[in-house]
Amino acid sequence: MTGQVSFKTWAGxxxxxxxxxxxxxxxxLYNQDVPEALGTxxxxxVTNAFLAAYLLFTICFLLRGRSYFSSLLFLGRISYSLYLVQATVLPLVLPHLDHVLLSTVVGLGTTVLVSYFTFxxxxxxxxxxxxxxxxxSSVSVPQ
Structure with a gap:
């Protein structure tokens, strides 16, 4: 085996x-609607968010041999910082904006900017x- 996963295995x-x-x-979560500060x-x-993430991962997996836009490569490079920063930035920014489109643009922009500097x-x-x-350092393992 060369490290490739067959389609049958992957589909399973x-x-x-x-x-x-x-x-x-x-x-x-079924029939347990709990209002949260940033949604229900x-x-x-929750299922739709997971499915969208899973679909995105699948598309990226299938396209892994192709070249990507430089903007996507940039987001990939700062992805760990994005992961860490979004939990702090979004709760600080979103409550102050009432318009959905504006809050999306400002929230994403601020998160990417802060993540870039953090990275x-x-x-x-x-x-x-x-x-x-x-x-x-060369770590020696005791026998």
């Missing part, structure tokens, strides 16, 4: 994962320091 894993996802969200935590919105001035320097330390 996809169907099983989808079944697990639907089962978990159904038993945890109920079965359909550039925090993440990259510490990655560099970590690589230096890894090159200097």
């Amino acid at each position: 894993i996809f169907v099983i994962a989808l079944g697990v996802l639907l089962t978990i969200t159904y038993f945890n 935590r109920s079965f359909w919105p 550039t001035f925090i993440e990259k320097p510490f990655i560099h320091i970590g690589r230096k330390i890894a090159r200097k």
Whole structure:
């Protein structure tokens, strides 16, 4: 085997994962609408968000051999910073904006901007320091 996953195996894993996802969200959220500050935590919105993410992952997986737009590569580079920063930036920005389109643009723009600076001035320097330390030290494993 060369590390490639056959379509049959991939399709089986996809169907099983989808079944697990639907089962978990159904038993945890069906008929349990709980109003939250940023939306309702109920079965359909959560399931649709998971399905959209799963669909996006699948499309990216199928297109993994192709070249991508530089903007997508940029977002990929800062993705960990995006993940960390969005939980702080969005609750600070969104409550102050009433218009949906405006709050989306400002929220995404602010998140990407703060993530870029976090990536550039925090993440990259510490990655560099970590690589230096890894090159200097040779860890010996006890027998």
